[in-house]
Amino acid sequence: MVEQAFSHLDTAPVDEPRPHSITADFSSDRSVFKNVSWSKAMMWIFLLSDTFVFSCFLISYMTARMSTTVPWPNSSEVFALTIGGRSLPLILIAIMTFVLISSSGTMAMAVNWGYRHDRRKTAALMLLTALLGATFLGMQAFEWSKLIHEGVRPWTNPWGAAQFGSSFFMITGFHGTHVTFGVIFLLIIARKVWRGDFDQGRRGFFTSRKGRYEAVEIMGLYWHFVDLVWVFIFAFLYLW
């Protein structure tokens, strides 16, 4: 019942041309985001709030770094790896960046195939995305243990300002947690796709509602957001 009542509101009768839509949408006395389903709008609003959370972390890192009189550790040297006798700056972080971007690419492909109702390709691409995400996490675990082994703690480190450790663990840790949950949900949605839930209209375990292939796109929004946050972390925490 409720589902039917809402799905009626979801689909606006006619899509007006874009330039007129914004005032009309907000003053329509109806659902503002016409032709955008509730689940997608809610995911976007969640991502907006998550943006604020990550912004607060990055801003506190900026504040700590700008206001300290102690030299900040040189991230280029801290995150360097020696491969084959050569010290390569930031090489692990660069590989992690490429892995995460690749996972974003496979996720975009999964969304695309999802809307073509090709459940095998969609599920396979989502599993590949999850695998790349797990690879990213593995490399992050390696990086953390390397730094901890070298004596980096949230309250101290061998190279300079103590806040380096707290900023680093807080920001990358929170991002890694997001990746972890992303991998878990990727597996859950991939299983649903593989089983054909969205083709057969099988009802969800928690919601008792029928899912659609849009769930893949909404999962994709979250996953791309995780990649997006990494873009900013890479720029400010590692390169700056």
Next chain:
Amino acid sequence: MSQAAAHTPASAQGQQHPLKLYLVVWAWLFILSTGSYLVDYFQLEGALRYSLIILFMLLKAGLIVAVFMHMAWERLSLVYAILVPMSAILVFVAIMVLESDHTLLSRVTFFASGH
């Protein structure tokens, strides 16, 4: 199969775009990431370094949001509802830049030798 699938009409609410677009964006993300890595590899310094970091970062973020997250095709009211509040972050950054300058000044003035 793929030929037939390529012409499947977009579902009522689905975001259906050519596969090639995603591949092109993917390639650009790789190029831009390589660019930002090379900024560090060649140890560029000063204004050039920081402007390149910001440039590559914004281009990558823009591509991800606009194409991968389909923001470019979303209804304008949703785009505004998400993007306009983000300006609050810039205000927050400005406030904290002033704050940390003040803190640094007091530290240099009163605790010049210590931590």
